[in-house]
Amino acid sequence: MSEMPHMQTETTSTDLPTATGEAPILAVEGLRVEFSSDQGVVRAATNVRFSVPHGRTLGIVGESGCGKSVTLRALCGLVPEPGRIVAGTVEVEGVRYHSGKELASLRGEKLSMIFQDPASSLNPVHTIGAQVSEVLRVKLGHSRRVARAEAIDLLGHVGIPEPARRMAAYPHELSGGMRQRVMIAMAIACRPRVLLADEPTTALDVTTQEQILKLLLRLQDESGMAIVLVTHDLGVIEEFCDEVAVMYAGYVVERGSIEELVSSPKHPYTRGLMAAMPQIDAKSLPEVIVGQPPDLATLLPGCPYAPRCPQVREECPQVDMEAMTVTRCACPFVGPSGEEAAILGVASREDEKAGL
């Protein structure tokens, strides 16, 4: 498949409405991740494009199987076999990287990652102290004594009470929230420029979720690091993120600031997600999006959301997704305002009923 020509004129930094004009810390352009399997080539991420400025948070949201976790991992070269980055660039602080291997060299220094389940993300046979100290010794070259002292500092900094005592504890002796704090401590030990977070609060109870998100915000304010947060929880996105990228079937179908997405979502999928969110003061029950996400090994040409889209039209299978996903909304039939889109949608259904 030949590559679509880049629209070089549209730079990433002016893409996002809240951009301050300075270069973003992280800029992803045309990222493609593929897995080779018995069922054929699975296109986990196609033509992904977004950027994150200094000190901001980008949320990547979507259903299971949309490719958000794979995209996040691609950013630090952690895509597991049999997958790999086949195209695209990831720019970190102005330096461009093209392969997973190159990005891997940034791990633990410029890029850091925290994971969903703190219970399985910490080594169960090593003490907390040993694990935190290890990062300091290996990545920063500290001596054992210095690393130990710094580890205690770090643990205190992320809000763990009595950090000196906790150094000798094992992961299974701590609560979920504590474990996640330890993870975060290890992730920020080397003062990364970008923190990648894969559903960091999904495995925690609601109160703890709040605390962890607040912690992340505080750390972000202190260091100015950018955060890329992957989640399926729209509530977290709303509360925590500055910008959002919505993914579906490996494509970024919409990008924008959080205010825009909440007040006037454009892409039918985004609108579907918003409508599916339970609201306390809603006038009606949330509407579930009917159907299942497509199988990424057998993606049909055109827009992958077509089978489930309430505004689907005849032309949808002919949509040039490569070109569309460079823009902020991948649906060409959605007008400048949401109402127009709704009207268009109604119109097309009427057409169908009339048998045209």
Added chain:
Amino acid sequence: MSTAVALQDVGLPGATVDGGQSRRGLGVALWAGIAIIAVAVLATVFVRITGVGNPDQLSLVKALEAPSLSHPFGTDALGRDVFVRTVYATGLDLQVGLVTTIVPLVIGMVLGLVSGFFGGWVDAVVMRVMDALLAFPFIVLIIAFVTIFGVGLTGVYVGLTIASLPVFARLTRGEMLVLREQQFMMASRTLGYSNRRIIFKHALPHLIRPNLIYSPSNMLGNVLTLAALSYLGLGAQPPTPEWGAIIAGGQDYLLTSWWISTLPGIFVVIVGIGFSLTGEGLAELLRARTG
């Protein structure tokens, strides 16, 4: 399991330990194993029926001859053809292996079935005895029986049979405990206790599965133990041809007539690989059925 998470994200199954061997691969292992054993069995049967080659034919003139076309494994100190003896020995070893697997399988299954079904003190007693048997190193246990019955095959037969019991009993009991929760609860409610026999007939195919999977391993282990005991002089007594005994016979001549002790061993290894492949292939096959 984060790598699994990432893979699930794109709809791929996670890594499996044996790499999810493709269907073609698994068939090959099983058939190769069975083929090897079949050849060995056929060889020993053929040799006995047709009387080609005499394992006991002494000939001091032809003693300690190097391997040649007429004597592929050479001759031993008494001039006997080592290859013919090895093939004959196959019959004895396989026979012992078979008997000391089938008998404990049957008895062990009964014990495990009873133990698992009734539970309570029956279960406790049976399992304690099995544990006690398992506490002994295998060869030491067999040697104990050889002590009781005197050197020779009787002690080996009894010893191997008894020593093989615990595993079959344990496997069956484990399967029974699982089964008890499933079929019996339903059946006993609808049919009443009188149909216990029918229940046993339904349970049996499930109970026999782990035992079948384990059988080739058990046979292999027992045959190797017999060989070791015969090597030590405690098992098959001369002039009976047995793999271990043949190899032992060549030890004094190891430097000069190396073929007596070394070549039969290669034969044993090949047959052993046959058992190993059969065991693995069987395990894959039977596990694949239930998924």
Added chain:
Amino acid sequence: MLKYVGLRLLQAIPVLFGITIASFILIHLVPGNPARIQLGPRATAVAVRQLDRRLGLDRPLLSQYITFLTGAVHLSFGESLAFHQPVGGLIRSKVGATTLLMLYSFLISLLLTIPFALLAAVKRERAADHAIRIVGMTLFVMPVFWLGLLLALVFGLELGLLPTGGYGSGFGGALRSLTLPAVTLGLVMAPLFLRSLRASVIQTLDAGFIEAARARGFSEHRVLFRHCLRNASISTVTVIGLTMGALVSGTVVVENVFAIPGLGTLLVSSVSARDFPTIQGLVVVLALAVVLINLLTDLAYAAIDPRVRL
């Protein structure tokens, strides 16, 4: 931790009882009169009765057992009929060689297992993995005594590198004598451990904390050895514990192949000589060895995995 150890020790007691009962019964299961069997068919009735009394076979069963049990606790099993020495003393003089051989073999098997299991796991399903598994299967299937003879032939007799029999003096000499036997046993045991460790490493590499370690920018080397191996060892330790009986069995055979003056050679010669007291003593001691090793394995398990330590 102490509670864990104490619990395991308590659990071992009924097993120890079982072992002494089984060993005790041994002599009584012999068809016919053990004393007569020992002395042979041409023994006089008087001689048989004398031996009977010496072996305590004329006393009631329970009293015999109590004598046996109390003796067993002190590792005293009467007098050897073949050597005319106390069995306990015989055992004590030979236990050193056997223990050293078992330790040496275990060490060699670990040295073989760990690197090859890691290699096979990391290069899963590729040529190296298949090769390792095939070699493993072949080694596992080999009769121990045959492999021993083969190694003795090549390295001992042909190349003259190592002794093929007997027991050298001093620690160095002993190690030299035990090298070929230990390598033999190590090679046969390694495939068992390798299979388990390989599977365990493959499974562990999928775990979250491995990915997290990689995300921190640690080298693959560090991830494998510092993070993966210890966790993967947990389930392999269990497998090792289960196969310790096989280690003892193998030692018995290998000792005889290389004429090492240990408990194994003593056992075999005692059977031929129908030296019942010695056999009984050896059965108890060897079974005891397995129980002890199992206990040590459980301790190792708790040492590796802090979650177990209650």
